[in-house]
Amino acid sequence: MIEALTSLAAFDRAAGITRTESAAPLARTSFPVMPAASTAAAGPDFGDVMAQLASGLRTSLRTGEATAISGIQGKATTQQVVEAVMDAEQSLQTAIAVRDKVVAAYLELSRMPI
Amino acid sequence: MIDPLAASTRLASAGMEAQSLRLRIAAENVANAQSVGDAPGADPYSRKTVSFRAAMDRAAGGTSVRLQKIGTDDAPFRIERDPGNPAADADGNVKLPNVNVLMEMADIREANRSFEANVQVIKQARAMVASVIDLLRS
DSSP, rough: OHHHOOOOHHHHHHHOOOOOGGOOSOOGGGGGGOOHHHHHSSOOHHHHHHHHHHHHOOOHHHHHHHHHHHTTTTTHHHHHHHHOOOOHHHHHHHHHHHHHHHHHHHHHHHHHHE | OOOOOHOOOOOOHHHHHHHHHHHHHHHHHHHTTTTOSSSSSOOOOOEEEEEEEEEEETTTTTEEEEEEEEOOOOOOOEEOOOOTTOOOOOOOOEEEEEOOHHHHHHHHHHHHHHHHHHHHHHHHHHHHHHHHHHHHOO
């Protein structure tokens, strides 16, 4: 779980934000996570999935904006503008839903009695 | 593999483009319903027809719609007697386009209906995607 939360830094990675080391919320080394759990999982890493999601969101938001601008300039059809904006909106909704879920999970962890 | 819901949006979008094109052709026909030829006795505007074909869309992994051909209708031209018209031939007859505005109107209406059907497909696909995302929320 903590592994999953730290890998959220993938959002920053995908967004190109340089994060100072001190700001790292949970360093992997500070928690003795079960060694088998993190490496045994086959398939895509959770962090990679998040990075993919974030970069997908970024691309579709940019495309939406660019298409809207070219629509104003008369270079794109109304249909193209609407489609690009809808696509961006959908990606944003997905990202918001995932973020809410992750924040909820984090809060859940922070409420855990130790 | 592409998400089937995204694919249906894409296919419906191709359908909307096709119907837009069909509307454009009908608009050309209606606009030129009275256009005579540019020389005495010359042929006037002839009605344009549009046809579509099914085409594989690899990105969507399904069969999409493409333009097949923009052709011309070879129905005979209407002939009216109007000696004062610059396009009138020696006998004073003018050839008028073989456009039937009533038929074009029906075609426009049909294009509109098909367009709406495709819009409905997109709406449904979006509603389905939204309900899947909502699973995360509750």
